[in-house]
Amino acid sequence: MTFSQRLPGAFYAGALDRVRAEMSREGLSALILDDPLDVAYLTGFHHFPNERPVACWLPLDGEPVLLVPDLEREYALDQRARAEIVAYPEFPGVRSPFAVLAAHVPAPGAAAYAPSTSVGRVEALAEAFPSTRWSASGALGRVRLRKLHEEITLHEEAARIADQMIEAGVELVRSAVEAGGELPTETELAGHVISHGSRLMYARHEDVVVVPMLTGGLVYGGPNSAQPHRLPGGDRLRAGETFMLSLGCAVGGRFVESERTFVIGEPTPEQARYYEVVREAQETGTEALVPGITCEEANRRCLAVIERAGLAEHIRHRQGHGIGLGFHEPPWLSYGDTTELAPGMILSSEPGVYVPGHAGYRISDTVLVTESGPRRLTAYPRELTDVII
Numbered sequence: 001m002t003f004s005q006r007l008p009g010a011f012y013a014g015a016l017d018r019v020r021a022e023m024s025r026e027g028l029s030a031l032i033l034d035d036p037l038d039v040a041y042l043t044g045f046h047h048f049p050n051e052r053p054v055a056c057w058l059p060l061d062g063e064p065v066l067l068v069p070d071l072e073r074e075y076a077l078d079q080r081a082r083a084e085i086v087a088y089p090e091f092p093g094v095r096s097p098f099a100v101l102a103a104h105v106p107a108p109g110a111a112a113y114a115p116s117t118s119v120g121r122v123e124a125l126a127e128a129f130p131s132t133r134w135s136a137s138g139a140l141g142r143v144r145l146r147k148l149h150e151e152i153t154l155h156e157e158a159a160r161i162a163d164q165m166i167e168a169g170v171e172l173v174r175s176a177v178e179a180g181g182e183l184p185t186e187t188e189l190a191g192h193v194i195s196h197g198s199r200l201m202y203a204r205h206e207d208v209v210v211v212p213m214l215t216g217g218l219v220y221g222g223p224n225s226a227q228p229h230r231l232p233g234g235d236r237l238r239a240g241e242t243f244m245l246s247l248g249c250a251v252g253g254r255f256v257e258s259e260r261t262f263v264i265g266e267p268t269p270e271q272a273r274y275y276e277v278v279r280e281a282q283e284t285g286t287e288a289l290v291p292g293i294t295c296e297e298a299n300r301r302c303l304a305v306i307e308r309a310g311l312a313e314h315i316r317h318r319q320g321h322g323i324g325l326g327f328h329e330p331p332w333l334s335y336g337d338t339t340e341l342a343p344g345m346i347l348s349s350e351p352g353v354y355v356p357g358h359a360g361y362r363i364s365d366t367v368l369v370t371e372s373g374p375r376r377l378t379a380y381p382r383e384l385t386d387v388i389i
Contacts, residue, residue: 003157005252006207007044011150012082015041015143016064022139023060029108030132031058031139032125035116037325038140039066045081046211046253047072052091053098053121056083057105067101098128112137144324145331146344147254151324152368154252155346159366159377161200162258165215165247166380168196170262173237174389177264183239186232190219197249209253213327217247217257225261225360228316228352239264242271242359248327255327257348258378259364262387274311274353274361275384281305281351282363282382285319285333289347289367289374295337302333302351311353320348323366345369346377 019042023031033039034055040046042056043066054072057065066083068076073087088100098121110133113122117136126134147155172192176183184192197215201208208214219232221243237243241264248257261278263271285302302319306312318334323346331339333347341347347369352362366377381387 002206003204003251004207005154005205005209006080007150007154007252009082011148012042012044014148016058018143019058019140020060022142023058023137026112026137026139028110028112028137028139029060030105030111031137032056032111032113032117033058033140034121035114037329038114038144040253040325041140041144043081043083045076045079045083046209047075048212055097055101057101059105059108065101065105067097069097096124096128098124102128107131109133110135112139114138114140141330144329145322145339146342147324147346147368148344151252151254152344152346154254155256155323155366155368156377158249158251158254158256159258159379161197161215161249161251162247162256162366163378163380164200165193165197165217165249166245166258166260169193169219169245169247170389173243173262173264177239177389183237183264185234185236186219186221186224186243187234189237189243189245190217190232193217193219193245193247197247201249201251205251209250211250211253213248213250215247215249217245217259219246220244222359223357226354226356226358228354228360228362237264242361244360244362246362246364250327253325255323255325256366256377257323257327257350257364258366258380259350259362260380260382260387261361261363262389264389267384267388271359272384274355274359275387277306277309277311278351278353278361278363279382279384282349282365285351286349286365286367286374286376289341289349289369291340291342291369291371293341295331295333295339295341296335298341299333299335302349306351306353314353314355315351316354317352320350320364322347341369343369343371
């Protein structure tokens, strides 16, 4: 049985209705989005961003317009983009891309761009639409916080693959340990799990939506894992040390992450202590992901476990973050984010402790907030006995 990664037309119709409701509340006649993830959300067109603008023009009434450089036009057609396509010749060109757009659509009285739009593009919009009152709007960002059921199906399938990527990495290390030879390097292990994930996807899926990180993640061992976002290198894993598989993938452009810390050999009391504190913090933080609680309160409950254990000096980051079309996106499970959690939000729950010169310990699951409480989409076991190789 195959799995299609393409979202149905009903999803895009529902998404447009939600965004337009936000636009009406703000008194906007049009919205222009040039963030590649916003464009993908509204039209289904995924692309590699560069200096050539790609943008979705969304009027309050009427069909969306997808502005693309001519060299992307066929690619947008191949992806069956849910918008009228308007192409400009080249960038910077004789006329700016937004001038080409302005010649094609009526000038609105009040329009907005996303807060992420660059200053240069804001100036180009003002020049192309001189009679329009421009402002920044987070309308689409608010809508993207809560995932529709069609998106959740994609996240669930991504979670299944991400868990199997972890299993493949564990099996590679276990086989090397049993053979008594050299253990893999971080880069070798990363390459193995990444290729395993993509093979799983292409074996079962049709209409694969290709994004810059289809399958991937961070792999590091021993002291290297005390640096939270260190990239894999040429160091070999070693018996007696821990290593971390911080993996994820995107199905239909929707991400998950599944992450575990493993011990090669019987854990020392020190290793067991660090691991168990993080496991308890992750359990507590995940249980806090319920409707109505603020992001910063969930984060407080999670990190308090580590603080009570006397390990506050080894905290380097928040509990987690939102996940969707972006691997990291709002809301943020952090002090300073007062967003109230709501059903349909998908977040990582990934507390960690990092001991310089020793190792880092982090456990992450992708969690869906529901009316009845948190639901883990990733499911690789988390008990200490489950992560000993």
